[in-house]
Amino acid sequence: MSLTTIDLAVVSRGKPIKDLPKRLQIASNGSTNELYRSVAATLSLSINRLRITHGRDRIAVPNSTETTIAEIGLEDQDMIHVKDLGPQISWRTVYIAEYLGPALIPVLFLFPLRPYLYNANLDTIPAPTKRQQLLCALLTIHFVKREYESMFIHRFSNATMPARNIVKNSSYYWIMVSSMAYHAFRPGPAAVTTLSETAMLCIGVALFIFGELANLNAHFVLRNLRRPGSSERGIPRGLGFGMVTCPHYLFEVVSWVGIYLVGGMRSWSILAFIVVGSVQMALWSKKRERRYRLEFGGRYKPKRFVMIPGVV
Structure with a gap:
């Protein structure tokens, strides 16, 4: 040549x-x-x-x-x-940093920091309810899973992002999760007392388990589309990928709906987190759908809905 x-x-x-x-x-x-x-x-x-x-x-x-x-x-x-x-910083570092706080905050707020957050005496402040302990466990599991995925599963098409993003991304997650934990773990009558509340709790846990496992599976599918050291991808197939462009975001929302039900219908901070996160994930999903159509052409079956069937 x-x-x-x-x-x-x-x-x-x-x-x-x-x-x-x-x-x-x-x-x-x-x-x-x-x-x-x-x-x-x-x-x-x-x-x-x-x-x-x-x-x-x-x-x-x-x-x-x-x-x-x-x-x-x-x-x-x-x-x-x-x-x-x-100045740049690796995507993996940013992900690990932004999820580290949310993985620790629920336990810290519910136990060692509890009397200081609510200006109470250790001898008089009520112990956390079973519902609050369960919510704490779900939040911790969710963000520990995200840390695991960031360290061992995700492969990034770009090696780095602007270094300033570590402050912006981490601030969002740390502040939002702190707000959720502060309001959800307040001392008060948050115990499950009725049959309907028990049913809602069970549905919430079931949705959380399904959403987390399905989301993890989708991340493995996406990981295996890209060879190590390469930014080139294949067409994703598997659970949820036939319905929407980004089923990992769909299952993320399912998981958070489960967390919301466990937290109770008055968990406005959790609901706000779901709404804000869903809007952002929908925008990312639309961009990915456009990219798939350009990248794969006729080999790709276009999706009508990018994240939630019948909605967006």
């Missing part, structure tokens, strides 16, 4: 990048990853800080070891735009 070297014009996109070369020569049969590494080397920056787009159509150039320069349509004398994304 003959080696063809092409000459590319290089332009900053957004804020000017110091020391960015005006031109760059690279082999047309080299990978796009080599293009990223070449630009990163000239700037002495991490490759993960860079986003390169084609000058003609502003389409992102993938950072891939399996895609060549020629395959994405870059030719001699073409222009590429380079953007510095700023």
Whole structure:
């Protein structure tokens, strides 16, 4: 195979990048990853800080070891735009940090911090009810599961995200779960006293167990679609994937409805968390549906509903 070297014009996109070369020569049969590494080397920056787009159509150039320069349509004398994304942090680190607080907060609020949160004396404050202890267990299990998935199951198409996201993401989860725990664990008559309350409790636990296991299964399906070290995916199939684009989000909502029923119908903070989370997950699901249609074309069966059958 003959080696063809092409000459590319290089332009900053957004804020000017110091020391960015005006031109760059690279082999047309080299990978796009080599293009990223070449630009990163000239700037002495991490490759993960860079986003390169084609000058003609502003389409992102993938950072891939399996895609060549020629395959994405870059030719001699073409222009590429380079953007510095700023300091980066791994997705896995952000996930672990944002779920660590919620995994610990329920137990801390219900037991060691209980008298301080509610300004009560240890000798007079009522012990947590069985319902509160069960709710605490469900919240803890949910977020410990998320930590497990973040550490051992998830494979990320992008290695990093902006470092500032660790504060934004963690603040949301830590504040929301603190609000839930504070209101749900207040001393008071929160015990189960009627048959209807007992039935609701049982339904809540059943929904939680089903939602958590089905969600875990969906995450294994998604994990196995992507080979280690690759960002390329297959078409997901399995429980729920025939109904909606993102059944893992559907099962997440099912699990949280179970938590809400266990917490009681007046658990407004839990309900608010479900509503806010559902809106965000619906937006992510719509983006994923569009991506699947573009990525897989005729091989993909389009979904009418992206997250909840008959709703969205």
